[in-house]
Amino acid sequence: MNQLEIWQYIFIGLLFVWSGFVRSGLGFGGAVLTLPFLLLVHNDPLVFLPIIAVHLLVFSSFIAITSHQKSRKNNHLVPHQSSIDWTYLKSSLKVMIIPKLIGVFGLLTLPTELMSSIIFTIVMVYAVGYVLNKPFTSNSKTLDAGFLMLGGYISGTSLIGAPLIVAVYASHVAKRQLRDTLFVLWFILVLIKCVAFLWAGVDFQLIHHLWLLPCAALGHVIGMHFHEKIVNAETPVFFRLLGAALIVISLMGLWKAWN
Template sequence: MEFSTLEWFLIALIFVWTGFVRTGLGFGGAALGLPFMLMIEDNLLYWLPIIGIHLLFFSSLTLSKALKKVDWDYLKRSLGWILPPTLLGVLGLVSLPTSWLVVFVYSITIFYAMMWMLDKAIHSENSWVDRTLLVFGGYVAGTSLTGAPLMVAVFARHVDKHLLRNTLFVLWFILVSIKMSTFVMLDVTIHWQTALMLIPVAAIGHVAGLKAHEFILHNSRLFKRVMGAMLLVVSSIGLAVSVLNGNF
């Protein structure tokens, strides 16, 4: 891809933002970053391998000294419900029309944005709801890496708060490893140079997110409302442009 100087500047800002969200919240880097990326280049198969490389790199850094602070028991039990739909989602990503997937990402993001703006949360109250959210979250994660909020609703109910972020990082590492392996097997172009070039930029957001993690946790309601409003505007514009261009 050839981008203008302004586009590269905006891409750099977006990756600072995704790094900040990923470590600040413990999830949501892709969900809160992809809508902005798609405004610049509406090709999921361009951005997702780059996001995947970053997630593997930064989650490894975060977990290198924290593997003892992971709820391995619940993680193992949940993977049986998450992995099969994740694989189906990855296959859908490489076979469905790009325009459909772009609309899908904007629609999912608008749903999250409205939930956050209205201060509503996805709740899980019983085992069958848990399984449904894990299955659907796994499929959305396989398709676009934006399934985190659905799975977090389940993990937050079963995993102690002090273990939650690290447990989620291990989950993202596993899912992205599967996704990247599938990309390689299916000969999807992976823009390694671009991903490596953007790592120092994303590192700025990563460090800022680590420092802001506790503050965000204690002010998560306000943070999500502001982010929800921003995402609603951006994703609505993106969805409208896609529809007007005849992409759906």
């Protein structure tokens, strides 16, 4: 990423502000709603995924800890009960761990063009759900297991498996525990990813963290201010517009990847 033009660096910085905003504003989606745009700037997932992974580690742990402390301070929790559903977290991880590792291996071995195409295709599927206002839902044990396995695999390949995983968690974890439980899950899944990156000798682009982490932090602060409005309003118009934009970007990305 050291050979890019000035306008590309500016665009990447703005995209990481957007990533931080989405992550803290929605509670998930910082990767799935940012990666397609980043790949249009520089079509190599292994350049951006380590940076996104580190940001996920930093901000997921920060949000989980601060949210947990705030809940206890305001007495929102039943005494002696955690804001994290450890029981469901452990059981779901048993389902996701093998597909997660398979996904990590696939990312490190598949050609860049094919991996980018897979990412853009997955994002398009999510985007169509947003446009139709029909997000993924889960209402059976078989479907739950399927979504968790697929979400784990996608998380292993590209860190964009959150919509599938959230669909399952939302139906099994109490609302007051959902956000903290998800952020602990993101931390665990991303930590596995980072270990795999280190083992494979992937460049973490450490020099670029010096300016991209503050960009993401700026977006994080803005997202925290709008979190209540975004989550509580659940306005379908926002997601439809976002879904339409993602479909266009994904089609452009697929065209660019194979031309």
